[in-house]
Each structure stands twice: as C-alpha cells, then as structure tokens.
Amino acid sequence: MFKKISLILIILTAITTGSGCWDAQDIAERSVVVLGAVDLNQEGGIQFGKPVQYDATILMPNLYTDTAEKVRIARVSGVSLSGSRDQRAYINPQTILTSMIRVYLFGESMSISGLAPVLDSLLRNPLLSNSVYMATTEGQAGDMITVQPPDFPDLGIYIIDLLRKVNDKSFFPVITLHDFRVQSASPGKNPVLPILRVDAGEVKISGLGIFRKDKLIDRVGLDGARPLTLLRGVKCKGYIPFVITREGEEVDRGTVFVGNGRKVRVERQGDQYTFNITITLKGQLIEHENPVILTRNREFLSMIEAQVAADIESECQTLIDTMQEEFKVDCIDISKYALAKWRSELEDTVDEGFIERANINVDVKVHIGNTGDLI
C-alpha cells in the first residue's frame, strides 16, 4: 500500500514539475544578438517619470532566409541599459538572446562619462560571457552599427574577427569584458580599449583609448599603440619596419616579424620607485633591401637588431614621458609589481600620483633567429 502511495506521489510530482518547462523556448523564437552598442542618449526623453540616459543598439542576423535584409538593427532608449530592454518588447516579435553577444561597442561620450554603470548590467548577467570583446568608437557607437562591410555577412562577424585576430598581426591588445573589469577595479591598474572609426564606409581600428579606471581620458593613435602594447606586456606578434642610416645615408630598410615579452623589476629607495622594463622581441627577418649576404657580414644582423631595439626604445620612452606628463595614469600596467612587494603601503595611494613620480627605464632586446628562405 505504501509503495503504491509513494509511486502515485512521485508520478504526480513528476507530472507537476515536468509540465512546467518554464525555461523552454525554441531557438527559432529567439533573436541571436551578435553585436551590441551602448551610447549616452542624445535626444533626451522621459520614461516612467525618469530621464532617459542610454541608447542601446543591437545587431541580429535575420533568421528568415527568404528576406532581403540579412541583418536587423534595433535601437532602443532607456533609463538604464537593461531598462531599455523593456522597449524591445514593442518592436521585436522575438525574444532577444543577449547572452550570445560577442562584442560590445561604447560610444565616445559614453566612454568619457564612465562605463561603470553599464558594466554592472553586463557583469550581472550570468549568461553573458566575460570574454566578450570591448571597443570604444569615435562618435556614437549606434551609428557605426549601420555600416555593412561588403565582404562579410554582417558587421558583427567583421568586428569580432578584426578584434580577435589583431594581436596576431600587430602589436595591439585584445580587451575583453573580464580584462576591463579587473583592470578598472584593481588598484594600480587602468584599462585601455581599441578605438574604432568609420573611414570611407569601412570600420577600422584607429588607436587605443586610455582609461582612468572606467573613464576615457585620452587616446593614442596606431603609432602610439605599438609602444603602449609592448610596455603593457601584452603578448602579440607584429611587423616592425626599420631603416638603418649611417652618417646620414640610408644603409638598409626592411621589416622584422617578432613576438614580444616583458620583464619588470622594481626597486625602491625611500619614496622613490624605479622601474626597469626589459622588452624582448624575438622573431625573424622578413625583408630587407641591402643585398648583403648575412653569413659574410655577421655584424649586419646585429645592426638590424640594434636598430629595431633603438627605435622601439625611443618610442617607448616617448610614450612613458607622455604617460607621466599628460595621461597621469599607469596605462602600462607596472604598478602591480610595486604592489606585489609593498601592497599594504601602496594600496591606498598607488592611483594618485604614483606613476608620475616613478623612474621608468626601458631596455629593449631584439633577437632575430630566422631570416626566411634567403640569407
């Protein structure tokens, strides 16, 4: 008797819990969002008695194959970022699947005002991966989303691939939501973000944005991005052109393809902190114009290495000076080495004037191991 009652109870419970399927929703009824853009609202407005603050624009591949448009772009405004989703219910017949977003763009004004409020919405979403790429744009990010790259199904795939693979081809960092979050929250750290802009109908990377915690304060162009990346120690591979001149005459011109590494040592004398940064570049020579046979002139390769090292050192030193004089934030991520030794003393003050007062020396070592198919 007891067994029968137990069985009935179990079946009833199973039917009750099984009939819900509360979370079941077919993928065909959802809109997969690949790219999101967040801007400060420019037009103003009131929602639910409160001023509208943010514009959120999303790009979704069209699931219907027999339609003219391959993508759909939807823009909504809201009092808060997640609050703007309320407006989507009135324009989008399907449920938005924001957890599949792979890249977030933030408008320039948004970045300048600070990304912290928006980050909370993103980080609080348990289904959104923290490995989404982040970038800031020149102008409004929502306007950039309307650009359709000619050789790609949609802008989302284009930007994802652009950002994901850039550090294999150039000295340029890839920043994810996790990176930004950790670097903006940790003492002594400040994030950087790629800057995108529209140029002749194409979206391009135009530089790196310098952030003081979550606020954009300055930027460097593509020329400045290389030393900044090398100084930050972000592992990349890239091409470094060189020109060797002796006594005013050009001796050689060429390019090396190298990967980078960084070592930082910090010393302290009283309140004076000295950072010695050693940047190592290892790779191969991929072109040079001087027809010299390197085995007959072994010093020539050393000359190339020395020239590349000197060029990079000079770039890095220029950037360091700019950082200390203009940016006044540690955008090269070296304060953590001081914190590693003197955390309790520096924790509260490392973000206030610490990097401006530090001595920072750079030493670059270049090692060309390979010269391709020619010697």
Add this chain to the structure above:
Amino acid sequence: MTSKQIGFMILGTLVGINFLTIPRTASEWAQQDAWIAVLIGALLPLVVLVLIERLGRQFPEMDFIQMSQFLFGKIAGSVLVILLCFHMIIGVAREIARFAYVESTFLLPATPIWAISLLILLVSLYVAGQGAQVVARINELLFYLYLPAFFLIVYPLMTVADYTYLLPVGGSGIGSIARSAFDVSLYFGRMEFLMVAYFMVTRKDEVLKAGAVALVAVAVPYMLFTAVCVMVFGAEDLQDQITPILAMFKSVAYPILERMDLLFMVAWSVAFRPAFNLLCMSGYSLTRLLNLQKRKHYLMILTVSGTAAYLLSSIPRNIVDVIIYSNWQGFTHPIVGLGYPLLYHLAARIRGGQKQNV
C-alpha cells in the same frame, strides 16, 4: 561500507555548492593570502575526525544510537540523536536552497525556485533511498567523474591569471588570515555526519587514514582554485561575486567549448552530494532510533525528513536571505562538530569507558 568509501563520503559531504563560493569567503579578510586561509581552515574537520574516531574506538560494537543511549540514558540519548538528525536536515535544506538559487541563476532563470528545489529533493530522496552502500558508491563514482574538472583551471592560469595578485605572501597579516580561516572552517563543516557513518564502516581502524586523505583531497583543490581565482580577479574584485569559480570559467573563451562555465555548472548540477549523504545518515539514524524495520520504513522516514528539509529550504525569500541564513547556519557546524564528540568523550570518561553489551 569500506574505509575507502567513507573517505569518499567525507569528500562528497564537504564538497557541494561550497566549492563554487569558497574563494570569495576566503579572500574577504585574507585578501591575497586567501589560499593560506583555506589550508588553515581545513584543520577544523581534521580535529573533528580525530575526535570522532577516538570516540568510536571506545565503542566498537555499538552504533551511534546505542552509544548515545548508553552514555546519556534512553531519553537524553534519543534527544541528542534527534537533535543531530535535525541539524543534518537543516544542512540538507541549506544545500538544496543554495543549489536551487545557483541553478536558477545560471541555467533555469524562469523556473520557479520551488520546482528546482523539489527536483533536487526528489533526486536526493531517490539516491538516499538506495541505502548507505549505494550512496557511498555514488560518492566514489562522482569523485572520479569530477577529477578531470580540475584540469580546467589550466587554461585561465595560462591566459588571464596574474601572479602578482598573490603577492606579497603573508602581506595581509596573521589576524586577517586567521579571520578568513575561521570563516573558511565553517565551509568545512558537516563532518559531524561521521558520528553516524563511522559505525557503518567494517574496518574502523582505517577510518582515520581514509578521512585524512579525503580532507587533503578537499583542501588541496580548494586551495588551488582559490589561488587561481585570486590570480584571475584580484582579491578586491572577488568580493562581489557569488560564484567566483564560475566567473573564472566565464572569463575566458575555452577552445571549442567556449562556455565552460555553463558546461561546468551542468556537470555540477548533480554535485549535491551533501544533500543525499546527510539525508541518508539522518534517515538511517531515525529508523534505528524508532526501532523500525529498515526495509519497510526507511523510505518513509526519508520522505518525512526530505519534506522537512524542503520546507526549510523554502524559508529564504531571495538569494541574499540564502547567503545570510547559510552563513548563520554555518556557525552551527563547529558547535555541533566539536561539541558533540567532546560531549560524548566527557560522558564516556564519566562512565569510565565501560562498554555494555547491547
């Protein structure tokens, strides 16, 4: 059950939803030395293990109920047994509630908490209903199934971890480390289930060794994962994360299987071992206490205990309540875990260590 199986049961009882949340607790005061706090916190269950093992040696022919009634008399002994069972049922409720909220957060956001809790409870009842031997084997099997999961930390370690977050070692101060170690020790609670399980082991002389190995097997991964979480996030950023382990997996896109956090959570959905372990122990104790025929009434007792645990797990209104109540309930673990064996030792000493044939 064998001594090896009791080791796996210890491991299973200590490692449940705690595994996902311990780095946050450990780093609250100890900051970069959170991993040291974890190691120190693991000493408490070791002490409880030794106390219970020493107690059990004095009464090799008895089980927990017989020993309680022998030492304290029939009524007082029964009351102690019931109180321990009630404590274990509360532990089941806590585990169910926390599991339900975490699963609701990551995997089933629209499913009501009561449905997820009921699901976990029903499965726990089914597993516990198979008997202690099957429960012990399930613990053993699940341990081996989860072993590969420990290699998952390699990828974040290689990509986003920053070793400077762990330095300087010891820099947070002994006081802070001790404070965090105490908080962590509450996570290592529930060893008191051994008061019941010890007497089910055939080779009791091997329990201490098996238990010690199990504790090391718990403490070392906890320490490793805590250290890696600190390296990935830094101590400050860990504080506002409910489940740092999952956040760590979420921070990197693993090759091929991009969302390792969700996959891990799916696999961890069955890791509510403390729930069915404690249900089994409390059910067994109550069945023996009431002198019921095990085969017939064990399941009935389990159903009643499970229902009580379910009702208790429904009390918290939201995740904040769950965390707060859970922290409060955590304080009862050292009280019961240390208090019970010490009390029994005292009573045994007063009684002169006499054994009564039962």
Add this chain to the structure above:
Amino acid sequence: MRKMPKKPAAPPPAPEPAEKPKNLQNINIPDITLPVSLAEKQTLLKPHIERSHDIVNRPFTIGAQQPVEAYAIYINGVIDTDAFNASILRPLMIYGEDPQSAGDQGPELPEYIARTLLTVGLFREIDRLADLVRDIYDGMLIIMLEGSSQVLSIDIHKAHLRAIEEPVSERGLRGSKEGFIESLDVNISMVRRRLRDPKLVVKKTVMGQRTRTQVALLYIEDIADPNIVKEVETRLNNVQIDAVVASGYIEQLVQDHPWTVFYQHRVTEKPDKAVMQILEGRVLILVDGTPSSISAPSLFVEFFQAPGDYYERTWIASFIRVLRYIAFFLAVSTSAMYIAVVNFQPELIPQELLVPIARFRNQVPFAVVLEVLVLEIMMQLVIEAGHHLPGNVGQTVGVVGGIIMGQAAITARFASPAAVIVASFSAMCTFVLPSPGMALISRVLRLPMILAAASFGAVGFALMWLILITHMTSLTSVGVPYMSPLSPTRYRDLKDSIIRYFLTSMKDRPVSIPSQDKVRQAKQGVTGNQ
C-alpha cells in the same frame, strides 16, 4: 528503496544430482510401479498415449525358440529410425537363433538384452508409470517386455542439427566464427572442445513441467565460488513454470531485479566468449533449443567487451573499448543534449553554429521535442523493419529508409537537418556496442533522457544521468555489485574494463567476480635467448 532480491540468500538444501531427471510433479499420471504382464502395461499406458497419433506402438517378439512378447513405443520422427532398425530391432528379433532362450532370463531379461544385444550407448531401466510416460514424451525409445516390470528407455534421438555458423548478432573481425546451435549436447561439446579441464562440471536438469526442456549448468569446480553455484542452482530449482521455450525465460526468472531495464546476465552465442566467462569464475547456463548461453554473475562492463578485444593489440583494443563507452553515452544522450541546447541553453553552442541551426529550426513548424521524438520513432521503425526482413532486403530497407526518409523529412520541413543528424548519429552509436542487449538498452534509455531534457534542459539531463547511475549502482547480479569494478572501485580489475591492458599483466582473475583460484597466469619467464 533498494529492493532485496526475492530469491533467498541462504544456501539451499543440496539439489538432487543432475544426471537423474528431476521428479517433478506430473499432472494426472499416477506414480505406480509397472506390472509384470505386458498386456497390463499396455492397458495402463494406453490412456496417456492414445490421443497422440504420432506415437508408434510396435509389437515384436524377441527370440524364435521361446519368443518373448515385446513392444517398442516411440514418437515417430524423433528417434533415429536407422539406429532403431539396426541396433534395436534387428539384434532382438534374430536373437532366436541363439541357443540361450530369452525366456530363461525372467525378470532380468531387460538388463540382459541391454548388456548383450543392444548396440546403443545411452539407456536406462525404469519401472514407474510416471517415468515411462515422461520418457516417451521426452523422445526416448521404450522397449516393454512380457514378464518384467522393468522397461528399457533408450536414447536414440535423431539429430536434426543446424550447421554451425557465425552468429549474426555477434560478428567480429578476428577470432572464432563458430556459434552455438539449438542442440544442447552439441553446445556442451563446443565448450568442452575449448576447455579440456577435468574440473569442468556439467550438471543437467530439466525445467518446464510441460516442455521439459533440458538445461545444463557448467562451471569449473575449483574456480567458481561455491556460494554462487549454489545460489544459481537454487534459483533454477525454485522455478515452477510449465514451459521454458528459450533461455530468455530462465534469464528473467532467475534474475535479481526483474523491474530494471538492464540485463543482469550475459547472453552470448559464441562458445569462445562463453569459455572466457567460465574461466573467470562464472556459471554458464545452456538451454536445449536455444543457440545461446547465459552466464552469471554479470557486470555492466562486460557488455562493452568482445572476444576480439583479446585478439588485438593493447592500444587498438583499448581505443575501441573507450570508443564503445563514448558510443553508449552518445547513443543515450545525443538527442537529449540537442533538445537541451536548442530549447534551454543555446549559449552552449558556438555562435557560428547557432545561427544556422536557428535558421533551419525556423522553417520547421513543430516543437523541437516533437521533431526529435518523431525522428526517433522513425529511426526505431526502420531498425526494427531491417531486423525482421530477410537478409538483403532488410539491409536495403535500412539504407533506403534512412536516407530517403531523412531527406524527405528535411524537404517537407518535418525536421531540420540538425535533428536528422542527431537522430541518425544516435542510431549509429547503438550499432557500435558489441552486446545486442546493451544496444537495445541504449535505445530504450533515450526516451527518459529526452523527456528529462525537454522538462528541465541540461539540468534535467544531468539529473537523469545521476538517477541512471544510481540505479545501475544499486543493481546486483547473483549478489555481486553490477557496476563493479567501477563502483565499488576495484583498481586491479580496471585493467580490463574501460581499457584492455597488456595480457601479460592480467595475472589474476577479476576480483569483482568471487572465485576460488585467483591466479590466471604465473610470472612471465625470461625470453628465448636467455
């Protein structure tokens, strides 16, 4: 609640020797001693055989000088007529030339002629009516004589034997291609040919009150655990059923857990596999009329082993074994995982794959659960149709049905390509499993997995696996834990479970199966040149 096995665990009273047929209660046949008079014997026997027109009652006389009246009674078509004529009738009917008269023998005549005249191997003397009737219907030749209550029961069955060939359901690349046939004696001889151990015990018994099917128990006396042998014998003796038509009946009647979907005894049609089972300490049951054997106890891991594993090299065999476990997991889980990710957790799919899947799903008007269930049913119907149709037709149906129906389903928008791939992949995985039983189980288990995933997504899927593993862990086979050596973990036996380690290291018999003699091979000596 773990169900205790219904069969008693205590050792049973010692069963009667298997050589002597069991004295089962015969319906309506009085158990009386036969009279001396031939006519009275005929009168007693007549009511029990007169309705069977295939029973021949052939009168003849033994001897010419003092002829003794006799009858030969047999079922036409069952006995070997040539042997009857040459070895029975002829020597008896020309006995009369011998100066010794048959009438001088008196009541000892049956024994006398059996010893001196009959050139047959198996015979016995019976004097009870119940035994007489039983032996007639067992296919024996009965010789009744005047003047003696003893009758001769002679075994000259005609051998209607099928040729020995490779079993269809257990093909292998290497190893023996022989399979059991329907004759119990031939099957026993196949085992004996491979296992010439004097300690091999063959115990015969009869089961089924009406079918009276011969059943043989085989084990090695100094390897098999006596408790397990006793337990199996007790269970067989406790079976009270009127018909045992096939070994499947016995399998279901003596198992520990009748309600589970898992087989608790291993069934094989291959003698080499059966011999391996016996050598590991198991008891083998052979049933007359069934070309397969049952071994007990059996473990879950055995259903993923094939004899060919031991003929291959370690790395290859281990790779294939691991593949089988993966195939089992995928066979049970693929459809459920598909439902879970499409309906509940699409984040688990890479985005590049998700968008095409979503586009194809958009074209199908049915819910994904219905889509998967319909495809599963279609796949199962195709498989079943292929089994029941003869040879080439079955193969053609399988191929054509699978391909054309799948393509038509996509074109007609009944299903999306991903769902078709999932359903056919699941089916393919079941065919990787070496045990037909385990393949069937994987097909059955798919359904609760699908329902669990349809209700709670990946969480339901994971919990259902926990329930399944718990259920398997709670099973026993003749008291031996079914999931051993995985749970409880027997590290030594893991060498031959998920992987197949080097044969030279498998010196002992599996610990998971209780046995007496644990040593399988001695320590290997030095190689040839030393």
